[in-house]
Amino acid sequence: MKLFLDTANQAEVEEAVKMGVISGVTTNPSLVAKEGGDYLERVTYFCNLVGGPISVEVLSTDAAGMLQEARELAKLHENIVIKLPITAESLGVIKQLREEGIKTNATLCFSANQAILAARAGATYVSPFVGRLNDIGQDGMVLIEEIRTIYRNFGYNTEIIVASIRNPRQVTEAALIGADIATIPFKVLQQMLNHPQTDLGIAKFEADWANRK
Numbered sequence: 319m320k321l322f323l324d325t326a327n328q329a330e331v332e333e334a335v336k337m338g339v340i341s342g343v344t345t346n347p348s349l350v351a352k353e354g355g356d357y358l359e360r361v362t363y364f365c366n367l368v369g370g371p372i373s374v375e376v377l378s379t380d381a382a383g384m385l386q387e388a389r390e391l392a393k394l395h396e397n398i399v400i401k402l403p404i405t406a407e408s409l410g411v412i413k414q415l416r417e418e419g420i421k422t423n424a425t426l427c428f429s430a431n432q433a434i435l436a437a438r439a440g441a442t443y444v445s446p447f448v449g450r451l452n453d454i455g456q457d458g459m460v461l462i463e464e465i466r467t468i469y470r471n472f473g474y475n476t477e478i479i480v481a482s483i484r485n486p487r488q489v490t491e492a493a494l495i496g497a498d499i500a501t502i503p504f505k506v507l508q509q510m511l512n513h514p515q516t517d518l519g520i521a522k523f524e525a526d527w528a529n530r531k
Contacts (some may be wrong), residue, residue: 319493322371322479322501326353330504331364337507342371344445344481344501346401356395362524365395373423373443375401384411392420399442401425404432409439416440421481430464437474448492449482458482459491466496486510487508 322342323334328347334340343364348437350357364372384407388400392415400415402408403426413424416439423443424436428451437442446465449456449495465478477498483489486509492500502510 319497320499321489321507322373323507324481324503326350326357326360326485326500327504328353328360328363331367334424334504334507335367339507340368340370341397342397342499342501343368344373344401344479346375347377348420353490361398362394365397368397370397371399371421371443372397373399373401373425375425375517379405379407381407381411382421384408388415388420388422388460389418389462390415397398399423401445404436404444409435412436412441416442424476425481430461430463430468433476433478434468435473441476443477443479443499445479445481447482448480448488450483451482452484459488459495462495462497474503 320341321339322344323331323340323491324344325331326345331343361372361374374391376384378384378387384402391400392398399421401423402411404424412424414423421442423445424441425445427433427444427446433444446461449461451458451461462480479499479501480492480497483500483502483506486506489500489502489510
């Protein structure tokens with residue numbers, strides 16, 4: 319399973335790249351608004367730094383506007399992936415962009431039926447939001463299991479990006495189900511790395527070495 323970083327923060331991406339564990343970055347309007355600055359410059363920097371897919375979301379809600387935004391964003395770099403919410407307007411856009419060789423990420427997915435439609439339209443990726451489903455009392459990982467089974471049954475090539483991840487356990491669950499990608503906040507990446515027994519083990523090794531005869 320690949321790991322993407324879900325952020326628009328330059329320092330976080332740089333640190334994650336140093337670790338050598340991330341394959342891409344996902345962003346959204348909320349993350350962008352939080353960071354400020356010249357967003358397109360930052361996105362281009364991410365494309366060159368990470369060397370993998372960088373998802374950038376369109377803001378238009380009509381098909382013509384989505385297409386125009388997507389084509390302009392795609393010119394920034396070959397690693398750009400266009401994020402579009404799954405709507406009646408966006409499905410035709412996803413199909414058109416695929417025909418033009420532009421990769422897409424069908425986002426804000428909350429049902430298996432939406433994931434089927436995204437795959438049928440030709441989305442490169444689909445992003446089910448597990449955390450937001452958990453927030454309303456549903457089990458988000460059940461949705462990941464459903465999508466994985468359906469895609470396997472029918473040979474859909476759309477990759478599953480498990481999104482809206484809130485803790486390291488959800489990363490483990492996504493991997494066990496067989497999701498293609500988990501996109502995670504930098505905080506969760508740090509939590510995945512940390513374990514108290516690792517810290518205790520390092521401290522013991524250092525103490526034993528210092529007390530050697």
